[in-house]
Amino acid sequence: MINKLVEKIQRTEAPIVVGLDPMLTYIPEHIREKAFAEYGETLEGAAEAVWQFNKQIVDYVYDLIPAVKPQIAMYEQFGVPGIAAFKKTVDYCKSKDLVVIGDVKRGDIGSTSAAYAIGHLGKVQVGSREHVPFDEDFVTVNPYLGSDGVNPFVKVCQEEKKGIFVLVKTSNPSSGEFQDRLLGERPLYEYVGEKVAEWGRQCMGEDYSYVGAVVGATYPEVGKIMRRIMPKAYILVPGYGAQGGQGSDLVHFFNEDGLGAIVNSSRGIIAAYKQSAYARFGAEHFAEASRAAVEAMREDIKSALRQK
C-alpha cells in the first residue's frame, strides 16, 4: 500500500491527505437540516449529516489527491451510528481508489494491539469464515507501550501489505511535555524515531517502508532531524493550515527525491467555505470551495519544494 501511496502522490503531484474530521459546526445547514428531517436530531441524524458532507467533499476532490484521513474520534463521538458513518466513509473513499489512512491512534499491550490491528487493517476469523471489519489502508499508532504494542500492527502490515504511521512528534502545543524530554542529550522523540526505522526495516515496500511516522508541521526543525533518522519512513505531517504550519515549514520533511512526506489538512479543506478566501462559494457550494483549497495547498507545497 505504501507503493500505491507513493505512486498516487507522483501521479497527482500532490503530497496531500485530506483529513475527514467533520464537526457538526463545519457542516452546512442545508445538509444538517435534510439529515435531521429524515432521522431527527439523533445520533443517526448526526451520522447521516457527517456522511453526506464527506461524500460531497470526496466527490469534488478525489481526482486531485492520493489519500484521505478520517479521524475516528469525530465519528466515535456519535456512538454506534457514528462508527457506522466512519465505515461508510472508508468504503466510499476506497471505491474512489483513494488511499485511506484511519487516524485512530490505537496502541495497547500485545494481544489487544493485535485485535486493533486485525479490526482496522486485517481480517478477523468468525467460525470458518474470514471478515474484513474496517479495512483502512493505513492507521496511526501510539507508541507509548513500546514494541509489543506496535509489533502486532507490523505483523498485519506484512500480511496485508498495509501500513502504519507511528506517533513520533505530534503537532499540538503540549507535545513536548513528554516527547521532548531529554534522555541524556537527546529527546524522547528521537528514540521513538529510531524504533520506527527499526520496525520499518521489517516491512519494506519498493523505496519506502510500510511503517511511517507522524511528525507535526508545527515543528519543522524536528522534521529535519527525523528525516535523517528515518530515511525510509514516510512522514505524515499534520498541523498545516489551521494549526499554523506553512508551506515553507514543510520542505524539511521531504527527501531529495521530492518524496517521503504527505501533508494533512483537515479544517483548512473541509471547512474552506467558512474562510474569507473561499466565501464566494457559499455554503451551498462548500465542496467546490474544498476543491479550490486543495488546489491552493498543492501550489503552496509545490512552490516551497521548488525553492528548497
Add this chain to the structure above:
Amino acid sequence: MINKLVEKIQRTEAPIVVGLDPMLTYIPEHIREKAFAEYGETLEGAAEAVWQFNKQIVDYVYDLIPAVKPQIAMYEQFGVPGIAAFKKTVDYCKSKDLVVIGDVKRGDIGSTSAAYAIGHLGKVQVGSREHVPFDEDFVTVNPYLGSDGVNPFVKVCQEEKKGIFVLVKTSNPSSGEFQDRLLGERPLYEYVGEKVAEWGRQCMGEDYSYVGAVVGATYPEVGKIMRRIMPKAYILVPGYGAQGGQGSDLVHFFNEDGLGAIVNSSRGIIAAYKQSAYARFGAEHFAEASRAAVEAMREDIKSALRQK
C-alpha cells in the same frame, strides 16, 4: 463516580475489576453455535456470541464486584456490530449498578481528545438535543500527547463527575522501552505520574481524585514509588493472574487506608473454566467458574493486604 467506586469497593470488600475482554476462543461452543445459528458466521454472529457470553458472566458476578472493564479493542475487531455489542455491554453492566471502566486508551490533540471525551464520558449536542453516546463511568487515557490531550477529558470529568485512568506504567514486557527511559535520574513514568497528580488536583472526589493512573501489577516496585507520587490517585492495576502478577505483588499499590487501588483480571476470570482449577464446572457452567475465580481472587488480595 470515584466516590461510588470507593464505596462499592468497601461494600464488596473486593478491590477487583473484571476485564470483559472476550476473545472468541474464550467463548464456550454452545454459545458460539447458538449465535452463529441465528446470525451466521458473520460479524453480527460474533458480536452476539460476545454479548451473550458477557451477559452470563455479569449475571453471575455482579453482586461480588464493584466494577467491570470492557476492553474496546476486543469489540472493535468485529467492526460496527462489535461496537454495538460494546455499547450493549456497557448499558447492561450499568443496569446492574456496576461501575464501568471503558478500556479505550484514547488520547489525541485537544479538539480530538474533546470528541473522545464527549463520546465516551459526556454528552454530544445534535441540533437542539443532547445525547449520551457510550456512557462509560471511567475511561483509560494515553498521555503521550501531553496535557492538551488529557485536559479535555479532565474537563468532561468535572462536568459529569466521571473519571479517567491515565497510562503511567503499563503491564506489558516492553513497557520500559520508552516509559522507563531516564530523564536525568528519574524515569519518564515518574514525570507522567507527577502530571497525573497535578491533573487530579483539578477534580477531587471525597478522598480520591477523579483522575487515576494505570500501573501494571508486573512492576510492584514501581507501584511503591507511584503510590507516593500520586497519593490521591486511584491506581488501576492490570497484569494480575494471566500476565504473571500475584496477590503479594499488589500490596504496594494500596494506601494505608486499605484503598487506592483496584486490580483487574480478565482472562483469569472470564475464561476461568478453561483452567484446571475450575475445570470441574465445565464449559456449560462457565459463568459459575467465573464466580468462583472472583471469590478466590478476593481472598488472595485480602490475605495479601492482611500481611502488609
